[in-house]
Amino acid sequence: MDACDRAFGFRTRALHAGTPPDPATGARALPIHLSSSFVFDSAEHAAELFALRSYGNIYSRIGNPTVSAFEERIADLEGGLGAVAAASGLAAQLCAILCVAQAGDHLVASASLYGGTVTQFTVALKRMGIDCTLANGSDPQAFAAALRPNTRLVFTETIGNPKGDIADLEAIAAVAHAHGVPLVVDNTLASPLLCRPIEWGADIVVHSATKFLCGHGTVLGGAVVESGTFPWGAGKHPLLSQPSPGYHDMNFAETFGEYAFLMRARAEVLRDVGACLSPMNAWQILQGMETLPLRMRAHVENARIVAEFLSRREEVAWVNYADLEGSPYRALAKKYLPLGAGAVFTFGLRGGRAAGRAFIDRLELWSHLANVGDAKSLVIHPASTTHQQLNDEELRACGVTQDTVRLSVGLEDPEDLLWDLDRALKHSIAAHEEPPARACAIS
């Protein structure tokens, strides 16, 4: 069989997709193309590139060879037609939304999203004239009930951050498609190893590549992946199916067919928003992605151990990890995340906020910081940090209570992680007025 007809496996593609040897030098590792701009072969070549009739590099705000290698790799791993990279996850989802929605439009989103996303949707987008209705993320019919004639997209996270709810992607995609709008899925916490939303009917996948894709807590980045199968020309999305004054009155759906969304996302939205990904960051993310399959398996394995440990502790009021027995999301996790429900989850301490603070302050190995998806284990108190901008009702919808502690389980020896948790849990009792009847001894 010819190599170009072979369906290579996930681990092979995580290493190779988008990065053949450099044609100019033969370099096997991807060169970092730190060049703002690229020379044209001729005046005609320049005109062809600017008119989007030919493929090539012009200026690194719109495209860069190191960045496009990352774009091709994430598109490949997600099973999409292509991708557009952005400076961060929030920049990526802003580009996705602005590609299909404008002032006067509306979107429906799960209420249990990352706090920064809720604020972007309900405050920043609202100021731009785009309304957002938050719906119960666990109920596809709640999405249906929130749809309006001017709704342009439906948005959810595969694994809600930090609530840990698992989206019923197939059912929500059916609701969106019945209304003629795409389903956009933030797949950051699952990564394409654990779940590929396009296979379940999603049309657009967005990522904060800062998290598990990069995997080492170093650089920021984001990406929008599109399936290439949504009917953008059907009339529900005039930004794609009407002549664009931003591009020679071009009708993107008619001119680019299946590439319409990706072409407009890059040539108009990323061009004008300006939140492009640095080639340095793209290189770092690609380096991380080479070991994504290995790391995610190890993350999930450690997360299970930690979740089960916490669920047995007297100091712990509740643990919300979808793979645990008794989780309301276990059936959905088994369907959509058969390799494991990720490595980011929450739990609550008896003794609430005071115990939570004492617990976090006592941890030695777990890093107290606002990130997830690092190779190192991380911990945070969402109500006073990542979700601080949300009101009480929004906090409840996100699954954040005053006692909620969020963990991002890393790759350390699990015995060391449990050792540290054990010390901190015991310490948290001291901050608790009514200590539990008995404390578990963990070596």
Added chain:
Amino acid sequence: MRDLVILNTVSARRNLLARSKTVAVVGASANEVRPSYFVFSYLRTKGRLDATPINPALQAIDGVKAYPSLAAYAAQRGAPDIVNVFRKPADALQVTREAIEVGAAAIWFQYGVVNQEAVALADAAGLDVVVDRCIKAESARFDGGLSIGGMRSGLISSKRPRAVQ
């Protein structure tokens, strides 16, 4: 009835493009936002294929002489290696008859130009057939263009590629 021999593998399309030299673009438009103009312009400026517009309403596109029909093209240029079809599906059958008549080696129906009768006719006449694919996108898959645009080429290799032009 035997299965139609449609070039639906990546290697079959790559090999077709590699062995072809001339392509007659039926329905090429001079309107700069039409897909057929995009494709013709790409083939003219970027590829190694010698592309010619076939359109009775035009004298030329960007300096390349247009022919009113495949027959008129073949009379001067000989049989094209590929007939690339930008027409309504209903018109595809007539284009196919003309392509067979002039002895074209292959017929390539663009996105949405799906006409099973035309496909069966071309196949029975021994032409190589590509259906519901874009000749620009497929060319760009192999010349690095898709990858530069952040699109998935689907290609995996540790061989040094030819330099992208």
